[in-house]
Amino acid sequence: MNKIIVIAILGLLWTGIAMAGEAKAVIHLYSDGALVPQELNGVTFIKQDKGPYSIDSKEKIGSDCWTDFSFTFIPQFTGKVAILPVGVWEKSPTKKNINQVWMYYDGLKVTGSTLKNGSFENNGENWSLCGKTPKAVIVKDSTLAADGESFLAAWLGSTYSQVIWVNKDVPVNISFKARYNETVPAQE
Ligand SMILES: [Ca+2]
Numbered sequence: 362m363n364k365i366i367v368i369a370i371l372g373l374l375w376t377g378i379a380m381a382g383e384a385k386a387v388i389h390l391y392s393d394g395a396l397v398p399q400e401l402n403g404v405t406f407i408k409q410d411k412g413p414y415s416i417d418s419k420e421k422i423g424s425d426c427w428t429d430f431s432f433t434f435i436p437q438f439t440g441k442v443a444i445l446p447v448g449v450w451e452k453s454p455t456k457k458n459i460n461q462v463w464m465y466y467d468g469l470k471v472t473g474s475t476l477k478n479g480s481f482e483n484n485g486e487n488w489s490l491c492g493k494t495p496k497a498v499i500v501k502d503s504t505l506a507a508d509g510e511s512f513l514a515a516w517l518g519s520t521y522s523q524v525i526w527v528n529k530d531v532p533v534n535i536s537f538k539a540r541y542n543e544t545v546p547a548q549e
Contacts, residue, residue, distance in 0.1 A: 383421040384462045386430060386539035387517070389413040389445040394438030399532060402431045413445070424541045427467070427507040431536035436527040443524045444469070444476070445491070446537065448516040456547035459517065461495065463542035465505075467512035473533035474525040481511040485521055492519030495545075507538040514542060 386404075390396065391413045398406035404416050414434075422428045436442070446466040453460050469479035477487035481499050490496060497519040503510035513521055527533055 381423060381425070382541060382544060383423045384451075384464065384541045384544065385421050385449050386418040386428070386464055386466075386537075387447050387449055388416040388535070388537065389447050390416065391443040391445070392436070393440030393442070394436065396434040396436055396442070399433040399435060400431075400534075401433075403428070404430050404432050406432060406434070417449075418539065422539060422541050424543070427465075427538040427540045429536065429538055431534060433532050433534040435532050436529055438527075439529045440527065441524050442474075442527050442533075443522050444535070445520050445522045446513060446515055446539075447520050450517055451544065453547035456549055458547035458549060460547050461516045461518065461545040463514055463516045463545065465500070465507075465512050465514055465540040465542050466537055467506055467540075468508035468536075468538040470536045471525060471533060473531050474527050476523060476525055476535075478523075479537075480508045481513050481521075482509045484511065488521035488523045490519070491522050495519065497521055507540070 396414055404418055407415050409415050416432055448462040448464040451460040451462050484499050497515040499511055500514050501511045506512045
């Protein structure tokens, strides 16, 4: 084989590997009170010091397919829990800001409470866009969506959040599909 072709093929392979990437899926829960984790499928459930509950996938997930996760918790109170699908905190080696680790989320389902438009088929209805620029977006692409034709693209700095109402001692199960998108290095 021609040496130039071999180098070109190796280059393409290398680019493919570099672009593939992977990261953990992360859902933050801002809660009025304590949540006691029960069944956890593929995730860890941790209360951050002075922060939200962080539900992180145990393994990093890739960009080639969607992965299913679910978890159950028992609220120790009656009140609100805000759900924020985000992404990991990734320090930039050289810049002040964190890298933007973009994740896709789709097909959120809740039992034991009510979540609306969990598949983002009605765009951002029932959800609140929060965070800074670059903002999270609802992507409409039926070839890429896990469920229907729309899904959420979010990172730690911006996402769509939704508040659900929970009742004391009534278990709440949340299931969702996640997929890694890309990491955009911090610019400053
Ligand atoms: Ca969807």
